[in-house]
Amino acid sequence: MVSSSPLSLRVRSIRAEADGIYSYELVTQGSQPLPAYTAGAHLTLTLPGGMARSYSLANRPDEDDHYLIAVGLDRRGRGGSVFMHTQARVGDVFSTQPPRNNFELANDAKHSTFIAGGIGITPIRSMIARLSAERQSWELHYCVRNRGAAAFLKELESLPNVHLYFDQEQTPTRLDLEALIAKQDADTHIYCCGPKMMLDSFLSHTKSHSPDRIHFERFSAELDAGSLRKQYRVRLARSGQVLDIAPGVTILDAMINAGLSPVHSCAQGICGSCETIVLEGRPDHKDQVLTQAEKASGRRMMICCSGSLDDELVLDL
Incomplete structure (x- = not known):
């Protein structure tokens, strides 16, 4: 799984960019430098109530004094955009991990x-x-x-x-x-x-x-597709625990319901925090993190959204 030192970012300014779209300029607390990023990267902010939402960075990568994100209001969503539009204020501080990039720019394109x-x-x-x-x-x-x-x-x-x-x-x-x-x-x-x-x-x-x-x-993983409609088992190799995964339930949800505390963040197949090694079985990938080659190898998966093509998966957990 991916781990890194968390950041504390303060909202320096909020601006209306269009109908239903606000931008947020984020800076570090004190003298902590901003980690560099490449075009196409995103931040996953931890919002009140444990919500974690991923937002793409919109500014130039060489603007190293701040990050800029833009949030579109979706009242039918899971609550993150509504919070950002109605409750986030200048001066608020959010926890996040350094930027990750699953949407890389090809630097050598003609x-x-x-x-x-x-x-x-x-x-x-x-x-x-x-x-x-x-x-x-x-x-x-x-x-x-x-x-x-x-x-x-x-x-x-x-x-x-x-x-x-x-x-x-x-x-x-x-x-x-x-x-x-x-x-x-x-x-x-x-x-x-x-x-x-x-x-x-x-x-x-x-x-x-x-x-x-x-x-x-994509804005989120394809959570309604493929293996989320089937039932299968997940065997956790380190603990020996076996979980029955019901249709419509993710592995992440099943683990949390069983009292476990797997590492995760966005729960949308975007941030990569829940990346897990697969020891046996074929994952049914629904994330936006792994490359096509990585998905084809079947060696890793995102447990927040991906399922199984087989009746049993064995994970390095």
Whole structure:
């Protein structure tokens, strides 16, 4: 499992970036330096009540005096965004781990094409800032409901290689995702971050492309898919304890219900805190942390969201 020294970050400023989107500038307490990060990275904040939520970093990686996150309000979510929008204040202090990156930018790409939907612009803003600073070739296609819902709109409109799509304006504009992907050169790297429908369409249209140049990040793991509908057993090798995992229950939930205290944080398959070694059995991966090669090896899994393809898994716990 991944472990690292926690950070205490103070909210230095809060700003409305768009309808339903606030940004938060976070700084360290005292003289503690901010750990460096790369474009596409995220923070997992521990909120009151034990909630842990992961938010992409939106500022340039060379801005080493603060982190910038943006949070879209989702009243149908699990409560993190509602807390950040209604209760977080300047001066509040949150605990977090140093940034992690599961959505890395390919530094050697001849050209990079970015596709963002809604709050999915957050990590991509950091990426295009880095590429711009290094005078590398890129383009952005940003889809939102209307101009009021577009975060960082004034900044993006000033850039010549940004294409904006508003599907609920008086004169709607919509991105033809299939056509866009079809015209990309073979050596272009393509990135997508946005809601489930956009991601599903993106993956469908990029099936024939080299996986090395297709990059995407979901807002959360696919918790409703595959093995979460089946029952299986988990054997904990160190303790010898056996857990029966009921349909719809994660391994993490089953362990907590059994009185155990597994290391975890986001519970969304994003942060990587619950990464666990698999000794026997085939995991059914649903996380956004492991690479395709790591998933294919079956040697590690995220117990907060992934399940089992077999009737039994043996874990190094």
